[in-house]
Amino acid sequence: MQVVILAGGVAMRLRPLTETVPKSMLPVSGKPFLEHQISLLRSHGVTDIVLCVGHLAHMIMDYFEDGSEFGVRLVYSQEGEPLLGTGGAVRKAASLLKEDFAVTYGDSYLMIDYADLFRTFRESRLPATMVVYRNEDRWDRSNVVIDGEKVAFYSKIERPPNTVYIDAGVSVFRKDTLSLLPQENPVGLDRLLQDLTNRQLLGAYESQQRFYEIGSFSGLQELQQVFTTLPKGSAGPIGSYVVEK
Numbered sequence: 001m002q003v004v005i006l007a008g009g010v011a012m013r014l015r016p017l018t019e020t021v022p023k024s025m026l027p028v029s030g031k032p033f034l035e036h037q038i039s040l041l042r043s044h045g046v047t048d049i050v051l052c053v054g055h056l057a058h059m060i061m062d063y064f065e066d067g068s069e070f071g072v073r074l075v076y077s078q079e080g081e082p083l084l085g086t087g088g089a090v091r092k093a094a095s096l097l098k099e100d101f102a103v104t105y106g107d108s109y110l111m112i113d114y115a116d117l118f119r120t121f122r123e124s125r126l127p128a129t130m131v132v133y134r135n136e137d138r139w140d141r142s143n144v145v146i147d148g149e150k151v152a153f154y155s156k157i158e159r160p161p162n163t164v165y166i167d168a169g170v171s172v173f174r175k176d177t178l179s180l181l182p183q184e185n186p187v188g189l190d191r192l193l194q195d196l197t198n199r200q201l202l203g204a205y206e207s208q209q210r211f212y213e214i215g216s217f218s219g220l221q222e223l224q225q226v227f228t229t230l231p232k233g234s235a236g237p238i239g240s241y242v243v244e245k
Contacts, residue, residue: 001046001118002098006086006189007034007106008054008079013216022056024106025063026214029227032063033214034106038070044114047072050096051106052089054079085186091178099175103189108169109223110211120205121172124149128173128196129203133210135166142166144204151202154194165204167193168211 007024014023024034038049049072053060057078067074077093084092090103100121102114112131121129130151135142144165145153153160154167171193181192196202212226213219 001114002048002050002101003041003046003114004050004052004090004093004097004101004103005034005037005106006052006089006103007060008052008057008083008089009106010055010083014214018055020056022053022059022106023214025056025059026220028214028223033109034060034064035070037104037106037109038064038067038072040109040111041114042071046114048098049074050077050093050101051075052077052079052093054083054089083186086189087181087187087192088185090189091181091187094175094178097175100172101175102170102172104170105213107213107215107219108211109213110168110170110207111209112170112207117170117172117205121203124203126150126203127177127201128171128193129205130154130193131168131170131205131207132165133168133207134164135210136164139210140166146204146206149204150200151193151197151204152200154190154197154202156190165206168207169213170211 007022009023017026025032028036041049049067051060051074053076061076064070064074075096077096079089079092117131132144132146142163142165143155144151144167145160145163146165177192177196180195181187193202212223214223
């Protein structure tokens with residue numbers, strides 16, 4: 001199993017914290033959030049990780065190096081300037097990718113069985129699978145409709161009345177699907193996911209666990225509460241993040 005973590009964004013919503021620290025390196029219980037994310041993946045058997053880095057990339061690379069200290073193998077793909085968008089970043093990393101791989105974000109935390117996700121994806125024989133959660137607008141705006149084991153609708157803009165699921169921030173792809181990305185930069189990964197949906201080629205893997213994110217101050221505070229309730233050794237509490245107004 002191989003996972004790509006998109007950790008190159010500038011994270012405007014978290015300024016001033018992210019002016020000098022990449023979002024994925026914000027300290028969580030004495031360690032960077034990305035270290036907790038890597039630990040989560042490793043606990044599910046994922047040891048092959050590609051980090052797509054951009055903003056303040058040297059801080060991530062200097063800390064994690066080749067990943068051996070953290071029980072994984074890390075390789076890096078640097079976006080450079082200007083940033084390429086989520087889809088462009090994955091495309092630039094193509095030479096590092098296996099024939100199938102998962103993509104997640106450097107501010108997302110999703111506690112699912114990643115081995116089962118990959119198994120379901122391979123058994124589907126579809127070119128991609130999106131992890132979805134029955135959100136019903138509770139945690140964010142729902143943006144997915146599923147029909148059986150496929151995604152029937154996905155959009156960041158439009159919204160049919162029966163839209164109750166949300167993209168949970170993890171998807172698995174066959175490498176050859178990257179050819180469907182528009183030849184432009186920046187380009188978002190959502191363009192590929194929407195194209196696959198329109199072609200009825202995007203599988204749906206329903207998570208029973210909601211996802212968490214540190215892309216906002218409210219997200220940081222919420223995840224702090226979650227980590228304090230997890231069993232000892234599985235995660236730690238996030239420290240308080242207060243910005244002077």
